[in-house]
Amino acid sequence: MRAMTADVVVVGGGATGVGVARDAAMRGMSVVLLERADLAQGTSGRFHGLVHSGGRYVVSDPGSARECAEENTIISRIHADAIECTGGLFVVTPEDDLAFSDKFLVGAQQAGVACEELSLSEALRIEPRLNPGIKRAFAVNDGAVDGWQMVWGAARSARAYGAEILTYHEVTDLVVEGEGADRRVVAVRAHGLKTGEDLTISCAMVVNAAGPWGGRLAAMAGSEAIEIVAGAGIMVAVNHRLVNHVINRCVHPSDGDIIVPDHTVSIIGTTDRRVPDPDHLLIPREEVAQMLDAGEVLIPGFRQTRTVHAWAGARPLVRDKRVSGTDTRHMSRGMTVLRHSEAEGLAG
Numbered sequence: 001m002r003a004m005t006a007d008v009v010v011v012g013g014g015a016t017g018v019g020v021a022r023d024a025a026m027r028g029m030s031v032v033l034l035e036r037a038d039l040a041q042g043t044s045g046r047f048h049g050l051v052h053s054g055g056r057y058v059v060s061d062p063g064s065a066r067e068c069a070e071e072n073t074i075i076s077r078i079h080a081d082a083i084e085c086t087g088g089l090f091v092v093t094p095e096d097d098l099a100f101s102d103k104f105l106v107g108a109q110q111a112g113v114a115c116e117e118l119s120l121s122e123a124l125r126i127e128p129r130l131n132p133g134i135k136r137a138f139a140v141n142d143g144a145v146d147g148w149q150m151v152w153g154a155a156r157s158a159r160a161y162g163a164e165i166l167t168y169h170e171v172t173d174l175v176v177e178g179e180g181a182d183r184r185v186v187a188v189r190a191h192g193l194k195t196g197e198d199l200t201i202s203c204a205m206v207v208n209a210a211g212p213w214g215g216r217l218a219a220m221a222g223s224e225a226i227e228i229v230a231g232a233g234i235m236v237a238v239n240h241r242l243v244n245h246v247i248n249r250c251v252h253p254s255d256g257d258i259i260v261p262d263h264t265v266s267i268i269g270t271t272d273r274r275v276p277d278p279d280h281l282l283i284p285r286e287e288v289a290q291m292l293d294a295g296e297v298l299i300p301g302f303r304q305t306r307t308v309h310a311w312a313g314a315r316p317l318v319r320d321k322r323v324s325g326t327d328t329r330h331m332s333r334g335m336t337v338l339r340h341s342e343a344e345g346l347a348g
């Protein structure tokens with residue numbers, strides 16, 4: 001058993017964990033990050049790769065839309081090497097309700113999401129493979145992000161500021177002292193999956209950045225303040241960069257409504273359903289077919305490309321009481337910081 005000390009222990013080596021570790025290290029704190037697999041092996045390596053302009057949520061979830069627009073500006077600056085500022089289009093296809101596009105335009109203005117209507121000829125000029133039957137088109141600041149490059153870049157920067165990043169180290173327990181409303185997490189226990197060594201890290205604070213596994217980690221400290229819901233989705237990559245902008249259907253968020261150009265491929269996604277266990281995600285054959293059909297609506301001929309890869313990830317969603325517990329599609333994508341000390345008298 002090895003004993004260590006740190007100001008902050010961060011659990012989880014996805015986008016959230018490496019970002020928090022970097023930030024804390026830049027503030028002069030001693031930081032240890034523990035990741036049970038490799039960096040970005042959770043949701044941050046199994047997502048769609050879209051840097052949201054915010055447009056996707058301007059009607060359904062304006063708070064998240066505003067956060068997206070703000071974050072887009074920040075990460076495009078601090079992770080410039082991982083981001084391609086492709087720009088994006090929201091298009092009304094022949095299958096879509098034109099009335100939604102009016103709400104979209106008003107919502108974008110209200111949420112501070114930059115958006116400009118294009119003539120149809122201009123939209124088809126910049127994206128010649130688009131469905132020629134589109135009825136309206138809007139330009140937004142969407143982009144594409146290489147998730148691994150971003151996560152590894154943040155991790156390297158955190159290390160340069162002194163953070164210790166331990167991959168293949170699984171947190172097995174959180175050590176709590178005190179009783180009732182006077183409890184405090186004082187240490188983290190972890191097991192080195194490659195070294196076989198057990199660690200106990202005494203610390204002033206633990207940050208739970210375990211994504212869809214966050215509920216399990218909180219439960220190790222007896223926390224009951226937060227319910228994390230895993231909303232699984234699939235994506236499918238085809239073997240051509242069919243478009244140079246992110247292409248969104250101008251509709252309420254729905255399955256297969258976005259195509260992201262990513263390096264040399266195009267990625268269509270995604271689906272959304274609550275799953276009990278983020279370690280066991282399926283890629284149902286019918287959902288793959290559904291994605292290819294959805295691609296065809298935006299880009300006629302989409303189905304004729306070669307499918308090169310399909311994958312699934314689980315969104316870490318905070319249970320949103322506005323919708324039913326199984327309706328992960330409509331749960332907020334907004335960011336949440338939960339201080340357990342304030343929520344349930346569990347400090348540290």
Ligand SMILES: Cc1cc2nc3c(=O)[nH]c(=O)nc-3n(C[C@H](O)[C@H](O)[C@H](O)COP(=O)(O)OP(=O)(O)OC[C@H]3O[C@@H](n4cnc5c(N)ncnc54)[C@H](O)[C@@H]3O)c2cc1C
Pocket residue numbers: 011012013014015016017034035036037038039040041042043044045046047048049050051052169170171172209210211212213214217231232233234235269270271312313314315316
């Ligand atoms: C289908 C889908 C599509 C998406 N598309 C987009 C998109 O286009 N754009 C966008 O901005 N967002 C998108 N998202 C959301 C985005 O991917 C997530 O919000 C983000 O990746 C979450 O990062 P995270 O660091 O919080 O979690 P994760 O990346 O899941 O990181 C959590 C980490 O914790 C580790 N961990 C868990 N338990 C332990 C333990 N006991 N000990 C040590 N480590 C542990 C895991 O191994 C994991 O690496 C999408 C999500 C999904 C599912």
